[in-house]
Amino acid sequence: MTQKQLLRRDIIKICKKECLRYKLSSNYTSMLLQGGRSLVKFMQEKNANDYTPDVGLEFRIYVHGIRTKKYADEISRVIDMLNSFIDSKLFVFQKQTPKYFPGIFGQYVVEYIEYLKTETNLKMSSIKIYEHSLSMFSQKMHHAGVDLETISLEHLLNFFSSLQNMKQENVKNVKNFLRYMKDHGIIKHDLLLDYIRPTRYIKEKVPSYYAKEEVLQIENSVNRHSTKGKRDYAMLLLASRLGLRSADIRNLKFSDIDWDRNEIHIRQIKTQKEVILPLLDDVGVSLIDYIRNARPQTSLKEIFVSFTPPYRVITSATFSTMVAKYVFKSGIKCDGKHHGSHTLRHSLATNLLGSNVSVPTISSILGHSTTESTKKYLTINLSSLLNCSHDVPSVEDNFYKQEGGVFYV
Missing domain, CATH: 1.10.150.130 (Tyrosine recombinase, N-terminal domain)
Structure with a gap:
């Protein structure tokens, strides 16, 4: 099959047309366009005028050499879309990024x-x-x-x-x-x-978190009058008020909510531990507002779905990008901090600890298997650490001045 010719100057235009053709979400479209612009810049530096799969592979290798794997994988998806375009094939936009062995x-x-x-x-x-x-x-x-x-x-x-x-x-x-x-x-x-000796994987020593006022500022940055805002606000509250993980929010089903008892019953995807959480008033109202006034008519059992057909469950990348968007939009200081959905979970735990809620209670709320997982939040709660400190005993001056001692001057 003869491949279509694709010139460098047409890459962004084709990206936009293909995104409209597949009715991709605004977040996914932004990601692909960002990849397209990076590709155009790469081709300019290489003096390459015609796009080919070989150019795409070279770009993919280049990006993975200078950026984190997650970011490189995301913007490299534009290569898969352009390859599908020039080969007149359908672009499967949710498939896993293929492995390359150059x-x-x-x-x-x-x-x-x-x-x-x-x-x-x-x-x-x-x-x-x-x-x-x-x-x-x-x-x-x-x-x-x-x-x-x-x-x-x-x-x-x-x-x-x-x-x-x-x-x-x-x-x-x-x-x-x-x-x-x-x-x-x-x-x-x-x-x-x-x-060569492998080192143990060490998690982030100090988890990123935001104060109560900052979390409220993030929540208030959502336009709750728009269709998309109603969905985003409900998902944000599930993370910020109940501390649910991204996977548990995205896969939340109608059957998980007991409206009569105002409770949420889930089996956590990560730990497989069953957790019962109170359906707080604000969370319940936001869910009802989204379900009644914004959610598309679809037979999917999951509550949170995309707005463009074919309707599908919200992906991890979409949710993480959405949270980051509202963090930046809120205007809070987030330099040097993470700004994904898990940061809201960290923030809830830290703020509860600052309100003198016990570690076992926080562990129960977050659905941790043991309190050891919860104790990492103590590393960012200085006031709680100070409560655990002991007074330093006084030492007589003659101890330091004794002759022959290590402190003898």
Whole structure:
């Protein structure tokens, strides 16, 4: 099949037309247009006038080399849309971003993955993790111009240190792959793999949070008179007032709400723990307003859905982007802080702790499996930490002046 010609100057125009054609949400459209503008700038710097899948792959590798994986994956979706356009194929906008294995290492990664599938007893879920780790590895090596003869321990250490989280499986998977290469004579020199030790994944030491007044300011930034605002406001309150996780909000069903008892009954997706929460007045009113006056007529069991057909459950990226939009719109200071939906959950826990609510009670509200998960919020509540402090005992002056002692002057 002959591919359509796509010039650099037409990329943004085609992106807009395709987004309208597929009736994509405003958030998804903004993300794709941002990717399109980055692609145009990349092509200008490369003096490339015609778009081809090879140019798209080069752009994808470039973006993953300079940005976080999540951001790079998002704006790289424009490549999938443009490839679908020039091949006259439908753009499947909700599929997972495919893995890419470029360069000389990518060739052997494909061979190694096939070896894992046919010669080992690994589960497919484990092989998927290998694909993820080695996709990042082959992209980084290709972007850095590293080949079989020049790869060294320094390259490996630089790669692992560039990862957002140096997870143990990433180190293990890459080391196993390189041992496979060494055992088969593909890499002939010693990479000193035994010197590479994975570090434990350490979560953010100080979770981002906002004060009560700031959270209220975020909520008030929503236009509750608009159709979209009614939905967004209800979702925000479920995060800020009840501390529900993004997945539990997005997958909330009509059957989860007991209107007679004013309760929400859910089984948390992350922990599979059953939680019963009070349906606060403000939350209940916002839900009713959205369901009666804004929600599209659809047979979906989930409460929160998109506004354009085909109707679908709100995605994680859409919800996170929506929360960030209202955080910025509210005008509060958020420099150096996270601004996704989970920050509202952190804020609720921190503000409850500041109101002298006990850790077990907060743990119950958030649906934590143990209070150990809740205790991390103590790291950002200085007043609670001060309550745990002890007075420093006084020391006589002659202790410091004693002859022969370590403090002797």
